[in-house]
Amino acid sequence: MQIKDDERELNRARYRALSQQLPLMYGIITINTLAVAYTHIEIAPLFLTLLAPVLLLVFALARTVKYVVGRQRLLSDEQIAKSLRNTIKLVIPLSAIFTLWGLSFYQYGDAHQHAQIVFFIGVTTIVSAFCLMHLRQAAMLHLFIVSIATCTFLLTFGEPVLTAIALNLGVVTPVFATLLLQSEKDFARMILQKRQQRQQHSKLRALNEENKRLANTDSLTGLANRRQFLAEIDECVSRHGKLGSEFVVALLDLDGFKPINDVFGHPAGDQVLVDTAARLQKRFSHLPVLIARLGGDEFGLLFRDPGNDEEVMTLARSACDAFRDAFRFEEGAANLSATIGMARFPAAANSRSLLFDRADYALYYAKQNAKSEPVFFSHDHERLIFANSALEQALRHADLEKEMTVEFQPVLDLEYGSTKGLEALARWYCPTLGRIRPDLFIKAAENIGMMGRLTEVLFTKALKEARNWPGDLTLSFNLSATSLSSEAPVRRLLSIAERSGFPMTRLIFEITESAVMNDFESAMEVLNLIRESGAHVAIDDFGTGFSSLAYVHRLPIDILKVDRSFIRDLTRNERSANVLRSILGLCENLKIACIVEGVETQEQFDLVCDLGGRFIQGYYYSKPLSAGDAHMVLQIESDMQEPPLHAIGDRA
Template sequence: MVRLARLREALSVAEGDPELVRSQLQAFGRQIPLLYFILLVNTMAVAITHVNCAPAWLSIYAPIALCALCVIRCVRWWRARHRVLTHDKAVPELRKLIWLSGIFGIAFSTWSLLLFPYGTAYQQAHVAFYIATTVLGGVFCLMHLRAAALLVLSIVILSFATFMVFTGSPVFIAMAIDMTLVGIALAFIVELYYQTFTGVVHAQSELLASQQKTQRLSDDNFRLASIDSLTDLPNRRSFFASLRALSEQALGSGGSGFNVGLIDLDGFKQVNDIYGHASGDLVLQEVGVRLLALAEPGIFFARLGGDEFGVLAQHKQSNETLVELGQRICDTLSQPYRVAGNVAELSGTIGWAAFPEAGTTVAQVFERADAALYVGKESRRGTPVIFSTEHETRIRRSSLVTQELRHADLDSELFLEFQPIYDVISQRTIGLEALGRWHNARLGAVKPEEFIRIAERTELILRITEVLLHKALDEAARWPAELYLSFNLSAIDICTSARARRLIDIVQASGVPPHRVSFEITETAVTRDFEQARASLTMIKKAGCRVSLDDFGTGYSSLSYVHRLPFDTIKIDRSFMTDVDTNSASKKIVKSVLDLCRNLGLECVVEGLETSSQAAVVTALGARAVQGYLFSRPMRASAIAAYLQTALGQGYAVEGQT
């Protein structure tokens, strides 16, 4: 039974070994031309030598038919030589080859044995030689198909040996015995070769599996090293590797270059502060999903760290295309985010820079994109900004101002100018607003909007506020008791209760009564952290100081703050005064705010009056406290006494300046 099972295995296809089946077909496919070449040459040679001694059907037509079959098989092999079969199709193909080998073995053996009786001893010897060489060549060509090789060998050897034995000739019997023994030896060779072939195939399969496993491990390691685990976007390392590759390609091939974009989320810090870092991570994951949805051939997104992301446009884009792409990115990022059962509103700002126009190195083009992003964050949040030489100038100027501000002697370089606040009913000055100024030895006079913005970003504003507040209170102490001091605060000044307490301490130590001090805060400063702003302003109000909302009307939700914060005064922004005497809409807005303040019991100051016509209109609308160039430009402290005595004829005496 064991031997029968082994014989059945030897003559069957290894269906359970797909790799072996595939290798057998590939190896046999390379041997097919040689196999049919041997059959064609040997068959034609024997046929030619027997044309004159054997019947035509046996010496001409039969070999022609056999040779035609060989040619047909060669043509079919040639047409299908490049096809790749699945395992399900390869097994039937292998079985077919085995059966075809048996059929060809029977056909050629039968033809040669029928031809053997004809002719002389030499011609008979030729037939025997034909059988021997053909079976040897065929077996060696079929060695990769063990079943086919053994089947052909068995058919030829058994039929030829049996035929020779029945002739009764001692020579032929000896030939039969010799061929049988050689056939057995060939069968062992076929088996040994097949085992070796199988071992090689399995070894290669194991090696390939090992290589694939190694490659998978390598791919996993590469993924860990190159992909951000939180967002599934390429990480900073991968981004800069791609950036370097693109720059080398552009410089080496003289290509048209590419574009680099830096994206920053506006409002992400508040999500972390309010909802916690776990919620912040969920937002970042959602950002990764949204950016991946925008990815397309040639557009590559990455997370660079925190809430900063990068984008590479691998083919140079026009400015119009960059703006359109950037706006799509910003619009996508500005969609609401679900966080801890709430909805968080964020936006994205993107800065673009082109290689090599903006910079010829990776560092330069990245810095230029960062510069464009910085400009966008300052003045154009939620929009794309393309780097320009103007941005470069602004960044260099900002860097220079920052350095000078850090090393400045603020006590000596900072000074104040004061702009009066005028009561049009009593025609008297009721207060003065302190305006910070900075004169630097290297930079000269620096505009307030420039150095204050930089000071807020670097938190130098805390020191500047203290210096200027001390100076302002020193001046206010010399003024008549009827005048109040209006002093501007930044968002940083009220960002903690400790900072608010410090402001109160400075006022109390100055000797100026708290009710004569009015702290102005803009709506933008309030919105940065509303709850903390309310706590700080309430503390200031309880200390006896007054609180004003500056630039009212420039924000989109000012009304929501009026009743929630402890304001004493609202200042209408100067932007409404430009055409208040000609534009009915501006006039209605000013009238509405004045009525609102009157109904809520708040004082109202109208800023930015420059013409008597504007003053007449707002006075007719009910305004009382006004401010602007019409009444006085900002003045140095030394000019206040003269202003009060002569400009408006009020006859105020200022201590130490009479």
């Protein structure tokens, strides 16, 4: 019979039901009361026929107003529980007064009026119980107070008809009470089920929101991921397109990140990425900039409300400045930088895919020409894209066997004063585009997946010429990063060399530092395969990449080729001379050969000799030669002197 405070939702449902049903109950009671008072006004006292109905009307009106107004108010759980308890308390005196007032009329009037009194009490009781059914305590109290009092009253007359009515009422009341209780239980069960459904829906919605958050969040850094970044660009394209406003997409890539994973391990790399996210968030915490990790060491920046190009460049440079401090982790520390490519909507593009691609191209251009700096996509870049597209299209339709040629640049052995080997250099003359720079068409071949085919054609041509060289001259051939991604491409090249009859011991495969660091473990497998075949391995352009003893001593290499950038300032910069001296000493200690590239002047030649260099390559000795010129020069040299006892790359 108590109202439980912990049944908050059920109590609210009870209150809502009562606020709708009790005004109806009071209306019916008022109508029935007025009907009884009207039929007895001439035979019953005025306090019964006039005063009591007026008081009832006033009370019913006050309670009706209370519940109607209560619908519009936002009541607390405590206020609702208190109101329900007050309703239960009021039922006891009101039921007793109602019964006493109704039965008081039985002593007046004839049999018809007596029947009206019984009908009035019965109907009003049933209606009131139904209206109170959602508050079972009040309904049961009202039903049993009125029924017990009425049955007792009827039994006192001792008349068979009244006794039968009393017994009938006594039997029906418990049955009716059972029906009311069952209805109330169903009501409570329905409210509970709705609550459970809401809870399940709430949990499902929360789970969906969490799944959505996880699907759009990078698990390592907590930033938005690529999916979310692209979706935000789509939204910006739609919104800014309608408003005629602008936004900027920027792609940021870390310079030198790959070696962190390879040298210090992936935990160190993960720490760098987490630190990168924190630094970027700190830089742009006060600006409407979305920061996302797009994958690997690439991050995205979405400037939703950018200023002019100069203002955006200032913000982008501040992002680059965030990487000036060294990254520190348990295994050590590393200095990295960042390069940024940017594209503005709608000047650069008016669609998400094209905008992203052009920001990516600006990043690629910056990597090649302005590393560690932000670069905006421009009309010049657009022209370059068209040029690259034309180049790739021409390469797809090129007759490689006919259009590709090989030139050879000799390597001088200072100890013997003669050529010790030649490096094969790719050349392409396109009938429609003319002569194309090697770095351009090799990059295009990598982009369109033709590098494997191109490499085999050039290698076959180089071997064909090298077979006719006199003595034990070596052939150096450059491998791309694609060739180091798995053993299959190199196995095909070794098979071509074996079929050509060119000795494996005279074959040198040159690789760059960046190609090795692109996938260190795969590169190690490929290099071991080359060494097992009897061929030699050279690191080309040494000094421009990671240049770390952490990998030099692990790699199965025979030769280091010092990049020409150290030689360019050799005569003017003592630091360059010291670097070259250190590299020469390193090679001597590791018992590997060292070739100094880019020697073009007498001064450079003399200084390399003074520093102890033995092998040089560059225009001072010879420019790249056509196959015919190379054969002629080598033949002349062979006729003039006896060949030395050993060649570059010998491991003895």
